[in-house]
Amino acid sequence: MSKTANMNLIMSDAASRRQRISILLGQSFLFLITSLSTFAVFFIFYFILKDAIPFFKLEGFREFFTSTHWYPSGSPAEFGALPIFIGTGLVTLGAVVVAVPLGISAAVCLSDLLPFKVRQIVKPLIEVLAAIPSVAYGFFALVVFAPLLQNHGGVILSTGIWLVLGPILALLVIVIGDLITEKLREKIPNPKTAGAIIFPVLGILALIFLYRISTNLLGIEISSGTNALNVSIILGIMALPTVVSVSEDALQAAGRELREGSYALGATRAETIIKTIIPASVSGILAAVILGVMRAIGETMVVWMASGNASRIPEPWYNVLQPIRTLTATIAGDMGEADHVTGSSRFHVLFAMAFCLLAFSFIMNLVSEIIVKRSRRKLGK
Amino acid sequence: MLEAFEAETAELKAALEAQEDEKKKLAKALKKQARALKREGGSEEEIARLETEEDRLKDEAKILKEQARSLDETRDEPYEALVDAVKELFGPMPGQKKPVLIRQQYGQTRWDRTLVKLHEVMFEEEWDYSNPDAMGVLIEKPRIEKFRGTELEPFFQYLEEHIDDMMRPKTTFYWQFITDTSKDSHIFGGIWPEVLGTIYLTLGAMIFAIPMGVIAAIYLCEYAQEGRMVSFLRICISTLAGVPSIVFGLFGLAFFLNTIHISDSKSVLAGSLTLSLLILPTIIRSSEEAILAVPRAYKEAALGLGAGRWHTVMTVILPAALPGILTGVVISMGRAAGETAPIIFTAAVSVGAPLKIWETLNQPTPALPWNIYNLCTEHEAVDEIRHVQYGMVFTLVAIVLLLNLVAIMMRARISKKLRG
Numbered sequence: 188m189s190k191t192a193n194m195n196l197i198m199s200d201a202a203s204r205r206q207r208i209s210i211l212l213g214q215s216f217l218f219l220i221t222s223l224s225t226f227a228v229f230f231i232f233y234f235i236l237k238d239a240i241p242f243f244k245l246e247g248f249r250e251f252f253t254s255t256h257w258y259p260s261g262s263p264a265e266f267g268a269l270p271i272f273i274g275t276g277l278v279t280l281g282a283v284v285v286a287v288p289l290g291i292s293a294a295v296c297l298s299d300l301l302p303f304k305v306r307q308i309v310k311p312l313i314e315v316l317a318a319i320p321s322v323a324y325g326f327f328a329l330v331v332f333a334p335l336l337q338n339h340g341g342v343i344l345s346t347g348i349w350l351v352l353g354p355i356l357a358l359l360v361i362v363i364g365d366l367i368t369e370k371l372r373e374k375i376p377n378p379k380t381a382g383a384i385i386f387p388v389l390g391i392l393a394l395i396f397l398y399r400i401s402t403n404l405l406g407i408e409i410s411s412g413t414n415a416l417n418v419s420i421i422l423g424i425m426a427l428p429t430v431v432s433v434s435e436d437a438l439q440a441a442g443r444e445l446r447e448g449s450y451a452l453g454a455t456r457a458e459t460i461i462k463t464i465i466p467a468s469v470s471g472i473l474a475a476v477i478l479g480v481m482r483a484i485g486e487t488m489v490v491w492m493a494s495g496n497a498s499r500i501p502e503p504w505y506n507v508l509q510p511i512r513t514l515t516a517t518i519a520g521d522m523g524e525a526d527h528v529t530g531s532s533r534f535h536v537l538f539a540m541a542f543c544l545l546a547f548s549f550i551m552n553l554v555s556e557i558i559v560k561r562s563r564r565k566l567g568k
Numbered sequence: 569m570l571e572a573f574e575a576e577t578a579e580l581k582a583a584l585e586a587q588e589d590e591k592k593k594l595a596k597a598l599k600k601q602a603r604a605l606k607r608e609g610g611s612e613e614e615i616a617r618l619e620t621e622e623d624r625l626k627d628e629a630k631i632l633k634e635q636a637r638s639l640d641e642t643r644d645e646p647y648e649a650l651v652d653a654v655k656e657l658f659g660p661m662p663g664q665k666k667p668v669l670i671r672q673q674y675g676q677t678r679w680d681r682t683l684v685k686l687h688e689v690m691f692e693e694e695w696d697y698s699n700p701d702a703m704g705v706l707i708e709k710p711r712i713e714k715f716r717g718t719e720l721e722p723f724f725q726y727l728e729e730h731i732d733d734m735m736r737p738k739t740t741f742y743w744q745f746i747t748d749t750s751k752d753s754h755i756f757g758g759i760w761p762e763v764l765g766t767i768y769l770t771l772g773a774m775i776f777a778i779p780m781g782v783i784a785a786i787y788l789c790e791y792a793q794e795g796r797m798v799s800f801l802r803i804c805i806s807t808l809a810g811v812p813s814i815v816f817g818l819f820g821l822a823f824f825l826n827t828i829h830i831s832d833s834k835s836v837l838a839g840s841l842t843l844s845l846l847i848l849p850t851i852i853r854s855s856e857e858a859i860l861a862v863p864r865a866y867k868e869a870a871l872g873l874g875a876g877r878w879h880t881v882m883t884v885i886l887p888a889a890l891p892g893i894l895t896g897v898v899i900s901m902g903r904a905a906g907e908t909a910p911i912i913f914t915a916a917v918s919v920g921a922p923l924k925i926w927e928t929l930n931q932p933t934p935a936l937p938w939n940i941y942n943l944c945t946e947h948e949a950v951d952e953i954r955h956v957q958y959g960m961v962f963t964l965v966a967i968v969l970l971l972n973l974v975a976i977m978m979r980a981r982i983s984k985k986l987r988g
Contacts, residue, residue, distance in 0.1 A: 320906025
């Protein structure tokens with residue numbers, strides 16, 4: 188090492204120039220590799236778009252986005268992808284409904300309620316959930332969950348509604364109860380007893396509401412287990428780790444000072460969480476939701492295997508008990524047949540779909556990035 | 569067997585034939601009469617009456633003949649249906665020629681299938697479509713009803729009572745499942761081609777992704793000046809991380825196969841390249857984190873001793889960051905092994921022999937994730953091979969979880985080292 192140092196000290200002009208050039212060359216080599224790997228994203232955009240444009244040139248935009256007839260193999264072929272877009276939206280929405288309440292409450296538990304030791308065990312476990320291959324989830328959805336749903340649909344639905352609506356309603360009860368007591372405080376001399384009445388009443392109302400819904404759901408019979416509901420639940424579970432870990436990070440980032448300040452003002456733990464920490468980290472939680480949506484929308488195997496792949500709009504549109512079809516599943520399923528006739532609309536329409544997916548996830552990514560950046564600035568970090 | 573039944577049908581048939589003969593004889597007699605009347609110039613009315621009578625008798629004889637024939641055909645039907653059902657359950661009878669397909673050379677190899685086939689022996693299925701508005705209703709009739717009073721009647725009870733002893737498979741640990749090739753399209757044998765294909769694809773992806781990812785991370789951490797360019801690069805990386813996996817698959821098809829023709833058909837090479845793009849962001853990010861986690865003092869000491877920047881990176885920073893980088897690599901290996909969508913169009917086929925290493929450059933391979941999909945949706949005998957499906961899923965999940973476990977342990981060791 189000292190040898191190099193000495194050489195550096197007594198280098199001639201030519202040698203020093205040579206070294207500078209070699210450093211420059213080395214750096215530009217590194218830059219080249221880096222940009223190659225990062226610019227892969229441009230390659231992807233370019234090549235997807237290159238094969239998507241012929242479709243729009245041949246068939247135009249109107250049919251693709253507004254028609255409900257999807258018969259790419261018919262003659263004349265029809266490329267109305269509206270049901271497929273709606274199917275994608277429906278399962279994504281379903282996944283959000285499953286993953287977000289569960290995920291956020293899990294994140295709150297992890298960051299504020301559970302002791303540190305439990306958190307250290309639970310967090311890797313949730314991350315393992317993210318590591319399981321999507322085809323394994325798809326297998327589970329198709330072979331295990333679909334028959335279960337078909338045979339015991341009502342029971343599963345009603346327990347599911349407790350799991351999903353429970354946390355939301357609990358939160359609502361606390362918030363609404365608080366609002367009411369706040370309002371009453373000015374009019375009634377003894378607000379404490381008012382609170383003691385209002386909270387149980389609201390809680391019982393919520394419980395009755397939940398009970399009514401779940402008993403109604405208990406009677407439902409599901410004719411086919413491969414439907415939007417099945418896929419939504421599984422996608423929700425798949426998106427859960429993302430939602431949990433990103434929103435837990437956001438809750439942690441709210442910081443100790445904020446929590447201690449809230450406690451110092453006399454707030455209880457529940458009040459601190461609901462009124463201080465969640466509002467402070469709401470943008471981070473939003474980013475978590477967006478990332479969860481991206482995970483759900485881009486998922487292929489589960490929807491391909493267990494959604495039923497029927498390209499029609501469910502009736503009514505929110506009926507999750509009917510089979511649907513998504514963009515990703517259509518791409519995966521139709522390419523095998525379209526591949527033989529490279530150059531036809533049937534091939535290019537799949538690239539058009541891929542481009543829609545790509546554009547959507549790009550926008551979502553940017554939005555989440557901006558949100559995270561802004562929240563960091565707001566929290567002063 | 570069935571003698572009583574056969575005797576009964578034979579009797580019936582004989583009676584029918586006798587009736588037929590009688591009718592025929594009568595018809596002939598009538599014909600004669602009619603002819604005689606014609607010759608003698610009898611009344612027209614009488615002749616017509618005789619002729620219609622003759623036709624009627626002929627028709628009746630025809631119907632009787634038909635009945636006798638159909639009796640002939642239906643006589644063996646319930647028996648043959650039973651024989652077929654029993655063959656499904658136990659395999660071909662002793663002394664019979666062995667079928668070509670291996671799956672038909674034995675009876676049911678799994679207990680759940682045995683129960684299904686037993687049910688098919690015990691009950692006959694019929695569909696009732698009498699209500700045209702609703703879907704057909706399945707009616708199950710006990711098969712024993714057709715054999716009441718025959719010698720076969722006790723057979724059904726015996727079967728029901730002893731099926732457990734006759735067919736219950738022994739549970740054994742069949743570890744060769746992983747290293748055997750499949751026989752008779754996955755109904756017997758193991759999953760070695762799939763496992764090997766997954767290994768090839770994963771390692772191939774690593775060969776491309778590790779150098780690119782680590783170099784990019786080194787550049788971003790050590791050389792690049794923070795500025796527009798770098799934040800732009802970072803946006804690109806996070807966008808790449810957000811691209812849906814199926815889009816990677818389409819890109820692989822459009823670019824590697826259709827544009828630069830890296831191989832004539834799907835190949836492991838094209839699949840590996842596609843997968844490497846997919847895991848690149850993960851590797852870049854984790855390597856960056858690992859490099860940033862190296863204490864500043866190391867770098868400053870190296871620079872202070874007179875080492876150049878490159879020298880510092882190679883001899884001080886990279887070795888210190890290696891465990892962290894490896895953790896990221898191991899995690900992305902798990903990701904690459906489990907991804908299906910990118911290899912559908914670029915590398916995976918449903919059936920294939922294990923590849924030699926040089927064949928990976930231009931040949932497609934079966935791979936665990938793709939074949940799980942294929943076996944449980946597109947296989948001709950989906951229900952018969954549930955064991956293989958579960959086995960494959962278990963193998964894949966085990967591989968991925970094992971890799972993740974290694975990563976978690978490595979991370980724990982690193983954090984202990986950094987703390988201590």
